[in-house]
Each structure stands twice: as structure tokens, then as C-alpha cells.
Amino acid sequence: MNIGTALFRRATHAAAMIRRPRRCLLPALAGLAVLLLAYAALGLVTPPPLLEGVPFGRVALDAEGGILRLRLAEDGRYRLRVGLDAVAPEAVRALLHYEDRYFFLHPGVNPFSLLRAAAQTWLGGSRRLGASTISMQVARLRLGLRTASLSGKLRQIWAALLLERHHTKQELLEAYFNLAPYGGNIEGIEAAARIYFGKTAARLSELECHALAVVPQNPVRRAPAGGTEFQAARARLERELSGSGPEALVPPLRVRSPARLPFGAPHLVTELLGDGPGGGGTVQTCIAPGLQRLLEETLAVHAARGYRYGITNAAAILVHAPTMQVRALAGSADFFSAAISGQVDGTRARRSPGSTLKPFIYALALEEGLIHPMTLLNDSPRSFGGYDPENFDKGFRGPLPAREALRSSRNLPAITLAEQLRRPGLYGFLRKAGVRLAQGPEHYGLALVLGGAEVSPRELAGLYAMLLNQGLWQPLRLTSDDRREPPRRLLSPEAAHVALRMLEREDLVLAGMGGTALPVRCKTGTSNGFRDAWTAGSFGAYVLVVWVGNFDNSADPRLVGAEAALPLFMEIGRGVAARQPLRDRLRDAERELNIVTLQVCAATGDLDISRCADTAETLFIPGVSPTRDSGVLRPLLIDRATGLRACDEASGGTTTVYWEFWSTEQRRIFAQAGIHKPLPPEWLPECRGADRRGNGGKPPRILLPKKHVTYHHAGARGRGIPLQASTEADVKRVHWFAGAHYLGVSAPDEILFWRPPVGQGRVELVAVDDKGRSVRQVCRIEPLP
Numbered sequence: 001m002n003i004g005t006a007l008f009r010r011a012t013h014a015a016a017m018i019r020r021p022r023r024c025l026l027p028a029l030a031g032l033a034v035l036l037l038a039y040a041a042l043g044l045v046t047p048p049p050l051l052e053g054v055p056f057g058r059v060a061l062d063a064e065g066g067i068l069r070l071r072l073a074e075d076g077r078y079r080l081r082v083g084l085d086a087v088a089p090e091a092v093r094a095l096l097h098y099e100d101r102y103f104f105l106h107p108g109v110n111p112f113s114l115l116r117a118a119a120q121t122w123l124g125g126s127r128r129l130g131a132s133t134i135s136m137q138v139a140r141l142r143l144g145l146r147t148a149s150l151s152g153k154l155r156q157i158w159a160a161l162l163l164e165r166h167h168t169k170q171e172l173l174e175a176y177f178n179l180a181p182y183g184g185n186i187e188g189i190e191a192a193a194r195i196y197f198g199k200t201a202a203r204l205s206e207l208e209c210h211a212l213a214v215v216p217q218n219p220v221r222r223a224p225a226g227g228t229e230f231q232a233a234r235a236r237l238e239r240e241l242s243g244s245g246p247e248a249l250v251p252p253l254r255v256r257s258p259a260r261l262p263f264g265a266p267h268l269v270t271e272l273l274g275d276g277p278g279g280g281g282t283v284q285t286c287i288a289p290g291l292q293r294l295l296e297e298t299l300a301v302h303a304a305r306g307y308r309y310g311i312t313n314a315a316a317i318l319v320h321a322p323t324m325q326v327r328a329l330a331g332s333a334d335f336f337s338a339a340i341s342g343q344v345d346g347t348r349a350r351r352s353p354g355s356t357l358k359p360f361i362y363a364l365a366l367e368e369g370l371i372h373p374m375t376l377l378n379d380s381p382r383s384f385g386g387y388d389p390e391n392f393d394k395g396f397r398g399p400l401p402a403r404e405a406l407r408s409s410r411n412l413p414a415i416t417l418a419e420q421l422r423r424p425g426l427y428g429f430l431r432k433a434g435v436r437l438a439q440g441p442e443h444y445g446l447a448l449v450l451g452g453a454e455v456s457p458r459e460l461a462g463l464y465a466m467l468l469n470q471g472l473w474q475p476l477r478l479t480s481d482d483r484r485e486p487p488r489r490l491l492s493p494e495a496a497h498v499a500l501r502m503l504e505r506e507d508l509v510l511a512g513m514g515g516t517a518l519p520v521r522c523k524t525g526t527s528n529g530f531r532d533a534w535t536a537g538s539f540g541a542y543v544l545v546v547w548v549g550n551f552d553n554s555a556d557p558r559l560v561g562a563e564a565a566l567p568l569f570m571e572i573g574r575g576v577a578a579r580q581p582l583r584d585r586l587r588d589a590e591r592e593l594n595i596v597t598l599q600v601c602a603a604t605g606d607l608d609i610s611r612c613a614d615t616a617e618t619l620f621i622p623g624v625s626p627t628r629d630s631g632v633l634r635p636l637l638i639d640r641a642t643g644l645r646a647c648d649e650a651s652g653g654t655t656t657v658y659w660e661f662w663s664t665e666q667r668r669i670f671a672q673a674g675i676h677k678p679l680p681p682e683w684l685p686e687c688r689g690a691d692r693r694g695n696g697g698k699p700p701r702i703l704l705p706k707k708h709v710t711y712h713h714a715g716a717r718g719r720g721i722p723l724q725a726s727t728e729a730d731v732k733r734v735h736w737f738a739g740a741h742y743l744g745v746s747a748p749d750e751i752l753f754w755r756p757p758v759g760q761g762r763v764e765l766v767a768v769d770d771k772g773r774s775v776r777q778v779c780r781i782e783p784l785p
Contacts, residue, residue: 047162047163047165047166047167048139048142048143048159048162048163049142050138050142050163050167050171050172050174050175051081051174051175051178051179054079054142054178054179055073055074055075055077055079055280056073056079056080056081056280056281057070057071057072057073057077057078057079057080057191057280058070058071058273058280058281058282058283059071059080059194059282059283060265060269060272060273060282060283060285061282061283061284061285062264062265062285062287062288062289062292063284063285063286063287063288063289063325063327063480064288064289065200065284066198066262066264066289067194067198067261067262067264068262068263068264068265068269068285068287069261069262069263069264069266069269069273070191070194070195070261071273072185073280076185077185077186077187078185078186078187078191078195078258079178079186079187079188079191079280080188080190080191080194080280080282081178081188081190081280081281082174082177082178082188082189082190082201083174084170084173084174084177086190086200086201086202087174087177087189087201087202088201088202088203088204088209090204090205090206090209090210091177091189091201091204091209091212091213092173093209094209094210094212094213094237094241095134095173095176095177095213096134097213097237097240097241098213098214098217098237099133099134099137099213099216099217100133100134102133103133103134103135103169103173104169106133107161107164108133108135108136108157108160108161108162108163108164108165109133109135109136109157109160109161110133132147132156133160134172134173134176135160135163135164135172136156136157136159136160137176137180137216138160138163138172138175138176138179139156139159139160139162139163140156141176141179141180141181142175142179143155143159145159177189177190177201178190180215180216181215181216181219182196182212182215182216182219182223182224183215183219183220183222183223183224183225183227183258184219184223184258186258189201189212192212192215192224193208193212195256195258195261196208196212196224196225196255196256196258197254197255197256198256207238207251207253208253210234210237210238210241211224211230211234211253211255212224213237214230214233214234214236214237215227215230217233218233224255225255225256225257225258226257231250234250234253235250238250264287264289264292265285265287265292265328265329265330266335266343267329267330267331267332267335267343267345267347268285268287268326268329268331268345268478269283269285270343270345271345271348271478272285272478272479283479283481284479284480284481285326285478285479285480286320286323286325286326286327286477286478286479286480287326287327287328287329288327288328290579291318291327291328291576291579291580292327292328292329292330294328294572294575294576294579295316295318295328295329295330295572296330298316298568298571298572298575299314299315299316299330299332299333299568300333300334302314302333302548302567302568302571303333303334303340304333306548306558306564309556309558310550310554310556310558311548311549311550311556311558311559311564312333312339312340312550312551313332313333313340313346313548313549313550313551314330314332314333314346314546314547314548314549314568315330315331315332315333315345315346315347315349315457315546315547316328316329316330316347316457316544316545316546316547316568316572317329317330317347317457317458317461317544317545318542318543318544318572318576319461319462319465319476319542319543319544320541320542321465321468321469321538321541321542321543321585322469322541322585323477324462324465324474324475324476324477324484325476325477326476326477326478327542329347330347331344331345331346331347331348332344332345332346332551340550340551341551341552344551346457346547346551347456347457347458347545347547348456348457348458349456349457349551350436350454350455350456351454351455351456351527351531351532351547351549352451352452352453352454352527352528352531352532353451353453353454353455353460353525353527353532353534354450354451354524354525354526354527354528354532354533354534354561355409355411355414355450355451355523355524355525355526355561356451356460356523356524356525356534356535356536356561357426357430357448357449357451357455357463357525358406358409358414358449358523359406359464359467359499359500359502359503359523360426360429360430360463360499361414361417361418361421361426361449362402362406362414362417362499362502363467363491363495363496363498363499364421364425364426364429364491364495365402365417365420365421366494366495366498366499366621366624366625367491367492367495367624368421368422369624369625369626370417370420370421370626371402371417371625371626372402372498372600372605372618372619372620372621372625372626373401373402373403373498373501373502373618373619374401374402374403374600374602374605374616374618375401375402375605375626375630376399376400376401376402376604376605376630376632377399377400377401377402377405377410377413377416377417378398378399378412378413378416378666379391379396379397379398379399379400379405379410379412379413379669380396380398380412380665380666380669381396381412381665381703382412382415382416389411389412389415389446389447389450390411391410391411391412392409392411392526395672396412396669396672397410397669397673398662398666398669398670398673399632399662399666400413401605401616402502402605403502406502406503406523407502407503407505409523409524409525411449411450414449414450415446415449415450418446418448418449419446424441425441426448426449427441427444427448428441429490430448430453430455430463432473432488432490433459433462433463433466433473433490434459434462434473434475435453435455435459435463436459437453438453438454439453450528451525451527451528457536457545457546457547458476458545460534460536460545461476461536461543461544461545462474462475462476463536464536464537464538464543464545465538465543466490466491466496467491467496467497467499467500467538468496468500468538468541468543468585468586469487469496470493470496470497470589470593471489471490471491471492471493471495471496472487472488472489472490473487473488473489473490474487474488492621492624493589493593494593494594494595494621494624495621495624497586497589497590497593497595498595498619498621500521500538500586501521501586501619503521503522503523503537504519504520504521505520508520508521508522508570510539510570510573510574510577510582511574511577512540512577512581512582513577513578513580513581513582518539518540518577518582518584519539519584520537520538520539520570520573521537521538521539521586522535522536522537522538522544522566522569523535523536523537524560524561524562524565524566525561525565526559526560526561526562527559529555530555530556530557530558530559530560531549531550531553531554531555531556531559532547532548532549532559533547533548533549533559533560533561533563533564533565534546534547534548534561534565535561535565535566535568535569537569539573539576539577539582540576540577540580540582540583540584540585541582541583541585542576542580542582544569544572544573544576546565546568546569546572547565548564548565548568594621594622594623595619595620595621596619596620596622597617597618597619597620598617598618598620599615599616599617599618600615600616600617600618601614601615601616601633602614602615602616603632603633603660604630604632604633604660605618605630606629606630606632606633607627608629611633611635611658612633612658631661631697631698632660632661632662633658633659633660633661634658634659634661634697635656635657635658636656636657636658636659636680636681637649637654637655637656638654638655638656638657638681639653639654639684640653640654640655641653642684643681644681644682644683644684645680645681645682645683645684645687646684646687647683647684647686647687648687659680660677661680661697661728661729661730662677662729663698663701663726663727663728663729664726664727664728664729664731664748664749665701665703665726665749666726667729668749677729679729679730680729680730697728697730697771697773698728698773699769699773699774699775700725700726700727700728700731700734700748700767700768700769700773700774700775701725701726701727701775702723702724702725702765702767702775702777703724703725703726704722704723704724704751705721705722705723705765705777705779706779707777707779709779709780710779710780710781710782711779711780711781711782712781712782712783712784713755713756713781713782713783713784719753719755720753720754720755720756721753721754721755721756721781722751722752722753723736723743723746723751723752723753723754723765723767724746724749724750724751724752725746725748725749725767725769725775726748726749727748727749727769728769728771728773730771731748731769731770731771732747732748732770733745733746733747733769733770734746734747734748734767734768734769734770735767735768735769735770736752736754736765736766736767737765737766737767737768738754738756738763738764738765738766739763739764739766748769756781761780761781761782762778762779762780763778763779763780763781764776764777764778765777765778765779
């Protein structure tokens, strides 16, 4: 071979070497172009949705963040929506380490892992290697793909690439944490964290994060509660992450069984979450778990005691007045008892409240200047347009201070005050306080004072919280998301304060923390027919309303507020005081209000204490509370020698004393109670004409015939129409007239029968006592049909 030939061959070989990379580069470039076009084409294809349309359950939490109830999603899974920012960072690190270490480097598919898994499968290896990336797992979980076959695996790869093309890595991680299976019907790390560990995914510890990371690979065998491979898989990952040897001990981990999911505050949670399917989300209630347990346990024990007597049920609601948050609520004594209709929420049921509305009559009367706590009110028989109310004990106690009338729940003083209130009175007040009254004021009349309308325990709680909040009303707050409405003023701070103070009783005191005595201010109530027993009131910053009875509305004579409900109220109150540091908010606020403490006459409530021997303290609202004299204590000029009444002062021979002047009706009631009220002394002989001057006393009060009542008479065949009057103690005779026609004379409280002429119609009766004081009353008299 000559030199020329050799040089030619070398040149030819060099040219070939130059052309070969060009031939290899073209296919590579073409392949790259195809990939780029395919990637661009992925952007034109509609991706499968990540979480749109995925049903999520709802969770109700207590005020401390603990689960009250976890409700299933529509597909029967425990699944709660969670954002990636609400997942513990260690959970993300453990997942990436265990499932997909190159997650942030690959486009949805890791080709090296695919080739390795394929080779292992084709070569018949003893251990199958997984090749699914997190993106591929999201595609499988979201689309429900079966990936055991080649066609299924290819669909999974395509979907993963598509998801990666349209979503960020963070969005894919978030989808995984919402869809991954964690054993049984538990899906998503938020549901798993709450069920297994009783906390949110954000609060998971490192050990808990590592434990949950191994579950989705085999959620049946690795279920945290009962999975046979859970502990082994968890131990392997724990050692890997810690870099310890195979013999290193793994700290134990406490896991809660899904069978022990909480079912707290069932009535309230059922109301908030509903029974049927619905959207996902978290409901944060205001329930304090310790107080809720106290309420439920106390009601159950109380109902068990009464069950043998036929009293089967009870309900209660506890409200923190400053925030209006419902801290505990139990609608029945046992939610799971069908025998007592336990799933009915008694705190929403509308029932007759008995006397629990009376404090608001007194509060309105305080605001309108009709009374102060020691104002004398008359507890004696009265007719209100044919309505003849009685007291619970069927008796009457005569004159007594307003605060005693309220504490003793006397009906006649409350109704008398209600009749004097400016419109719209109690009816309008209740409407402003959110009480639903189905009828107009004419329908209820004065019976509204005694429980003639139905209210719910929740409405009562709002009313009593208004008193504690110085007359400002706001709706109850069941959840932390409930918007706080601007407060609505229903009473002046002073009227609300004094009304609540009037409910204090020396025998109702709680022992607070540190041994302090905490006053209880409450009112009992008994519905007509003994179907409902109530106690509503406050202590510290809390308002408590309890109801005792039967949901079938059956009556029982033991259903009396003071006997069936008050002990339950006090038992719950003692439990709250033992768990909460409580202060008397009323006494703290009293110094800042327009309220003073005055000494008044104990017997009459008069401000002029120079007339009486015994005095008592009362709260007084300057410029509002009444200053008028009761007229009971009157000065008498007494002759020292005879003890008789004198008409003129004699030098050194007379003295002035103050005498109690009670009406004949009041004296009769005092006498029935064993209290003797002596009549004023007779006049001296030379002063006989002086007793006709009347001494400035009160005119008679006509008891019969009753106001606004039409009387029917039988003419000469019947006894006639009864005429009766109550008079001052010094009156001996009452003269009766029908217009100008004289009818006759009677003694005080004596009944005079009058036979009116046929067809009398409208008649004006006049009663004149022997002191010249008179009263007129119109009545209507018709003949019998």
C-alpha cells in the first residue's frame, strides 16, 4: 500500500467519524422534538380534576379543638379536607423519603424506577419493586384506576403526566394527603390524625408522622389500629430516618381505635351537622368538654332518681353571659334512650315557663318607677276582667315587699304590676328579646305573666343573660363562627341589676374556689297542670336553665320547680363552681351604676324612716324609683290619760304616734296568717264629729261586682247581685248607690245583695264609706235569657 492510498483511507475514516455523530444527533433531536410536542400537547388536554367533586365529611369540635363528632362523607368514608400548609412538615418529609425521593425532579413518572421495576418483574425476581410516584398514586386514587395490568399502568402513567402538566408539585402533594388511604374507610391525613391520635394533621408529632407515612402502601395490613404489619413497617422507617441500627428500639405509640370515636354534645352537634349528607368543613362549637360531661352526667343521675316516680327526663343549657357562648347543652337525660324520646332536643322545645318570666315584670316595673325592692305590694284576691288568678298555694299573704313577692313567686302582685306597665308591656318586651309568640297580646292577656305562652329553655337563657349583661340582649352563640350582633338594649343597666339582685336568697349559695361564697340568683317555675318544672338563673358569669318533665307531656304532681328542678340546678351549679374560678359580676359592677342603698321602713317600704321603729335596706335608683308614701303609717293624736284619739293638741296631755292603717281585706288576710293588726283607737267623746273628716285615708275598693264582667240576674226569683267593698281600717259602714238610687248599707267586707230592676243594662255603682270617701265602678247587668 503506497503512502497516497494510506492517506486516502485515513481521510475517508476521519470523514466517516465526522458524519456518524450527525447521523446519531438527528434522531435524538427528532425524539426531543417529539417529547416537547407531546408535552405541549398535554397542555391542550383537559386534566382529571384533583379534588373537585371529592366528597368530604364534616367534623364538629369543642372549644378546645377536641372532636365532638366526625361525620362520614357521602361515599361512606372518613375524609376531611386539609391544605398542605396545615400538614406537619415532618409528614411531608417522611412521605417523600418513603414513597418518592425524586418527586421534585421527575415530570410525574420516574423512568429509572419504571425500568428497574420492569426488569425485576421480567427477570422473575422474588421481590416486586414499586415504581409509582406520588403523582401516579394521586392519579390512581382520584380516577379509581386498576393498575395491575399493563393497560392500567399505561393509563396511570398518562394521567400522572397530565396532572403534572397542569398542577404544581404542592397541589399534587395536597391532593395526596387528602386522598391517601389510612386503613378501613379512613382516607386523608387529616381524618387519620383526628381518628388515630385525636389531633389535627398540623399538630402531629414526628413519631406520628412516620407512623402514618407507611400506611398507604398497604392500608389493610398496616392500619394503625390492628394492622398486622404496622409496627414492623413503622419500625423500619423510624430506623431509616434516625440512622440507627436494626436492633434499635422504637418508641411506643398510642393509637386510638376508630370504634372509639367521640359522640359528644349529641343534640347540639346533630343540629349543627345535620343527619343527612352535606358539604365538608369544620364546625367549632363553644362547648367546654368538662362542663358538657358534667351537664350530661348530672342530668342522667337526676332522671334516674325520678324515673321510679314517673319523672323521666330533663334538659339543661349553660351559657357564658359575657360572650353569650353556649358552653354546655343537653337536650335530654339520655340521647340514646328511645323510651324517653332521647333524641328530641328539650332545649329547643317550647313549653309553659310557669313563673320564670316574673323577674322581667319586676324589671320593667323598676324601670318605669313603679317600685323599688321594698315597695309594698298587695297579695290579695282580685279580679281582672273576669280573670281570677290564684297563688300556687291557693292562699294569700296580704301586703308584702316587692322582693319578697318575687322570691315567693306570688301571682297577684306580679299580675297587678303587669297591668300597670306601659304598652307594649311584657308582650312587647319578650318580642324584642327574640321570644317567638305565636299569637297577639290580646290572646295571652295577663295570663302571660304566669306562663300563658310557650317559650324554650334557649329563649329563657337569653333573657336571664340579658339581666346579667346589664339589660343588653344578644342571641346565643353556638359556634365560634356565629357573628356577634350589636347588643340590643331592653332594660336600663340599673333596672336589670336590681331585678337580678331581688332574686338573691340566703339559702342559695355556691362554694367557689378558695372558699368564697357565690350567690345564686334564680327563679323557679311550675306550669299549669304540673307538666313542666323549671329553674332559671345565674351564678358568677354563667346563666343556667334546667327543665324537668316528660316529653309525652304527662302530668305529675311532683313536677314542681322548687322540688324537681331547683335541686338539679344547684347540683350543676356546684359542679361548675368546682371547675371554674367564678366571681360575683353583679357586685363588681354595682359601684359604677346609678344605684344607692337606702334605709326604709321595714313594714311599709316608705323612705321616711322617722315614722317606724324597724328599718331595712333597699336598692334605690335615684330619679327613677318611687318616693311616694304608702299611706299605711299615719300620725294620730292620742290623749295620754285615756289612750283615745284627740282632735286637738292639749298642753302636755297628748302625744303623736304613727299607726298602721290597713284595709279590711288586708287585715283579714293578716288575721288568717295569725298576725294581729289592731284598729286605731276610738275618738274622745268631744271629737265624735272629727271621724267624719276621713283623716286623708284611701277610698273604698269595690270587690264585687267585678270589673268588666256582665252579670245576669233572675229578677225577684234570685238573691240578686252581690255588692262588697274593702275599706280602711277605721271605716264601719259603706253606703251603696246605683246612680242616684240608694241601695243600702253594709259593713266593710260584708256582702249586700241587690235585686236590680229588669233590663237594667249599664249601671254606675258608687260605694261611700262613713268618712265620705267614695269610689265609682261601671258594671253591666242583663236579665237571664
